[in-house]
Amino acid sequence: MAGQREPVIWLRPEQAQVGRPAERSRAEITAVAVELADREGLDAVSMRRVAAALGTGAASLYRYVATRDDLLDLMTDSTAAEYDLPAPSGDWQADLLRVAEQARHIMRRHPWLPGVVITRPTLGPNGADLLEHVLDVLADHPAQPARKLEAFAILNALTALFVQNEAAADAPGAQRQAAYLRHVAQAGHHPRVAALFTTPPEADPPTDRLPAVLIRALAGVLG
Amino acid sequence: MAGQREPVIWLRPEQAQVGRPAERSRAEITAVAVELADREGLDAVSMRRVAAALGTGAASLYRYVATRDDLLDLMTDSTAAEYDLPAPSGDWQADLLRVAEQARHIMRRHPWLPGVVITRPTLGPNGADLLEHVLDVLADHPAQPARKLEAFAILNALTALFVQNEAAADAPGAQRQAAYLRHVAQAGHHPRVAALFTTPPEADPPTDRLPAVLIRALAGVLG
DNA sequence: GGTGTTCGCATACATCGTTCGCGAACAACG
DNA sequence: CGTTGTTCGCGAACGATGTATGCGAACACC
Structure with a gap:
């Protein structure tokens, strides 16, 4: 090394x-x-x-x-060459959500991508184009440039985390983890954990939390 | 395999x-x-x-x-045994921020931790105690249990991302990346990227964005 | 047709995670 | 106290990894 x-x-x-x-x-x-x-x-x-x-x-x-x-x-x-980057619409939140949605599709197409994006984020020529687009979308935003860079990083990383999570849910390792959590619940201590299992199954289908989380997180960085 | x-x-x-x-x-x-x-x-x-x-x-x-x-x-x-987990105060946002702050210290003490937390999150006995505490803090929150689990995951992952980023900033690889970005800026296309370098250096010291980002992201998951 | 340079690649090295097999160490039992 | 059943420690080996070295062959240019 x-x-x-x-x-x-x-x-x-x-x-x-x-x-x-x-x-x-x-x-x-x-x-x-x-x-x-x-x-x-x-x-x-x-x-x-x-x-x-x-x-x-x-x-x-x-x-x-x-x-x-x-x-x-x-x-x-x-x-990063797989992105479609149209001109900014004036609504930066909507534009960044479009980017995140594309990122999600690309990452689902390449299941190895989330892990790489999270552990060794890299900017090459295509990544630079993507960054340019995001900066363009945020051009009128008053935040400091350094904050916009952080926003770009969070946009990528958070999306990767979400895709990775949804992939891990179907992986065989999930059952092993769930089995241990069930064991912890039955041991008696950890009543709140136990409540996770006694709670009635929710009727409504699980909704997509990425947009809400992402928009709020970006608002958090940009101040 | x-x-x-x-x-x-x-x-x-x-x-x-x-x-x-x-x-x-x-x-x-x-x-x-x-x-x-x-x-x-x-x-x-x-x-x-x-x-x-x-x-x-x-x-x-x-x-x-x-x-x-x-x-x-x-x-x-x-x-995860290094956490200090006091009784919930009634203000779940403050309590979760305390947890995140401890997580950050622990991860700084163990520079390898962020990468592991992000790529292969695991719950053992001590992790179960931590999860129990977070669920206890959120006991009165009306969100569905599944959302609270997601909140726990995001709390850990986001904190790990922040620690990892601040560690990568001082790493030798950062200069290489910056050098390439400078090259991209000088090439002429990517005017927004170029603006990152021509912008006057900011006077105010960089502020900690973790609390703002985390609270908002958690609000996003919990609905 | 030289000449200078790069290319392709066989080979080798150190290191890795993991398996196998066996002698030794111990607990329990008679 | 010996026997028995089981686990433990671990030397040795297997297959794989990323990478360094060295050299003959291939090409561009003069």
Whole structure:
């Protein structure tokens, strides 16, 4: 784990201007890695597996990418290209909700994305376009620029948390957790936890809380 | 990645009631792992390193823990024992802010915690106490029980995000990101991003946005 | 056709989580 | 006190990981 003196991958030239030309491109490698992650999860994205999917050797990837984290950065930014960014309408809350709704769809399409967005947020070219759009939407808002940056971060992170939660609810690990909570409830202490299980099942369908939470949280950052 | 049919670690007996008694305890192992993570980061918590710190062999750990993830669960829950949980005051917003403030301190003490809380939230015995306290604070609130569970999750996750962000700001990776953003700004497109750099430095010290964001977000979930 | 440079990649290294198998240690029982 | 049943500690091994090294082959340019 040395001090990583190299700049971000998007500041490094993709192709050397002399010598033997490369047989593949960053975009091609990124696409293969994203498809692999979509299909088998982030852990399946190992240098060897990605290389195999490309039909090359593992060490070859290091001609395109300095490290595996670079590859993850490329993958993350490539998903930011899936946004549709229309001109601001004048209602910044509505516009940001549109962005969040798209983020949710994109993250559902790429189940590995929420985890990456939360643990190592990254801005590449496409992410910069997205940030530009959000700043444009907030152009007339009186908040300080630093607050707007925080708002952008919260918009992404909160959406990722919500998508991750809804995915975890159907995962097999949820039953194990619920089983333990039931055990805690039956032990006698924790009456409030026990009440969670004796409460009658709610009639109304669970409503989507993302818009309400997001708008309020953004209001909290922007002051 | 088999179907993990075993129950959560806290439902498995720590000591067998027959045969040779164990030389160590889960608590002892957890303490060593936490100390190691505090000092050298989560990646340093490998089975071999933890075992070495205990003065045993790596394979021995599997008598106490079925998998490394189990060890992480033990570590997470052990930090939940650091909360001080006084009786509810009647003002649930103030009480939850007290909880969040403690969470922030605990997470600053254990820099690896935010990442774990966000990516694999876990409830053990101490976490159950914390949940009980939060439910107690919200006892008179009319929201549905499921919403209160979401509120608990958001309280933890949002606090973790904030701590993680303030830690990332001083990390070496921040300069690399800033350098790229500066590059994007100078490229000409992205005028709003460019404005971030031409804006005069703000005089007022950056204020803590956690309380405002958290209270509003909680209001959003609880309806 | 050299020449300079990069590319592809086989190989190797250190480390990881985890499994296997077995001798030793202990509790309970006679 | 010996026997028995069971668990414990752990050396060794397996498969996988990310990455470094070194070199022959491929290309652009003069």
